[in-house]
Amino acid sequence: MKIDTILIASDHAGFEMKEQIKEYLRAKFDFQIIDLGANDAKTSVDYPDFAHSLAKKIDDKTYGVLICGTGIGISIAANRHEGVRAALCHNVDTAILAREHNDANVIAFGARVIDLDLAKEMLKAFFTTQFAGGRHENRVKKIETKG
Ligand code: RB5
Numbered sequence: 150m151k152i153d154t155i156l157i158a159s160d161h162a163g164f165e166m167k168e169q170i171k172e173y174l175r176a177k178f179d180f181q182i183i184d185l186g187a188n189d190a191k192t193s194v195d196y197p198d199f200a201h202s203l204a205k206k207i208d209d210k211t212y213g214v215l216i217c218g219t220g221i222g223i224s225i226a227a228n229r230h231e232g233v234r235a236a237l238c239h240n241v242d243t244a245i246l247a248r249e250h251n252d253a254n255v256i257a258f259g260a261r262v263i264d265l266d267l268a269k270e271m272l273k274a275f276f277t278t279q280f281a282g283g284r285h286e287n288r289v290k291k292i293e294t295k296g
Contacts, residue, residue: 150248150279152178153210158185158203159260160196160223163216166260166268170214173269178276200226204233204255213255214272224257234292239263244271248278252289 155174159167164187174182185202187194196217203213204227213235217223220237227235235255236247239262247253256275258268280289 150212151210152180152212152276154181154183155212155214155276156183156185156203156206157214157216158199158223159187159216160194160199160218161187161190161192162196162218163187163223163260164190166265167214167216169265170216170268170272174214174272177273180276196223197226199223200235201230203227204230204235207233207254212276215255215257216260217257218259218261220257220259220262224255227255227257231293234289238271238275240267241270241274244274245278248275249281250285250288252280252285 157167157171171182171184186199200223207213215223215227224235224237227233233255234251234253235257236253237257238244238247
């Protein structure tokens with residue numbers, strides 16, 4: 150995992166958590182952190198717009214953080230993009246396993262489901278855990294095939 154940039158996006162439901170997480174990521178990591186919106190918590194917006202905007206920019210060195218109310222809608226939309234493996238995580242274990250087993254390049258979570266401290270712990274785990282490779286390599290490759 151060679152990260153240059155972390156993109157972060159949310160809808161209105163995830164806005165407040167996004168703002169706090171942005172500060173945390175900037176303080177904790179040397180990566181470039183780019184905020185793709187939303188820009189406030191009051192204007193109701195559509196989570197797929199932010200998921201697509203972020204997912205289009207994911208590449209080998211560009212990872213992502215997506216936040217909506219539950220993390221569900223925004224991760225579903227992001228996963229429509231080839232090469233994007235967005236993992237909806239609920240705790241530190243799922244954040245670690247998303248990297249080790251699934252080589253996830255986007256972490257998603259719900260601002261109405263988890264608290265800020267847990268979100269920070271999950272981000273620390275996600276961005277410091279390497280893909281385990283081995284038996285997981287072929288499984289991850291198979292994700293991109295249509296069966
Ligand atoms: C917005 O109210 C909410 O539906 C959205 O943030 C998300 O939870 C959708 O999956």
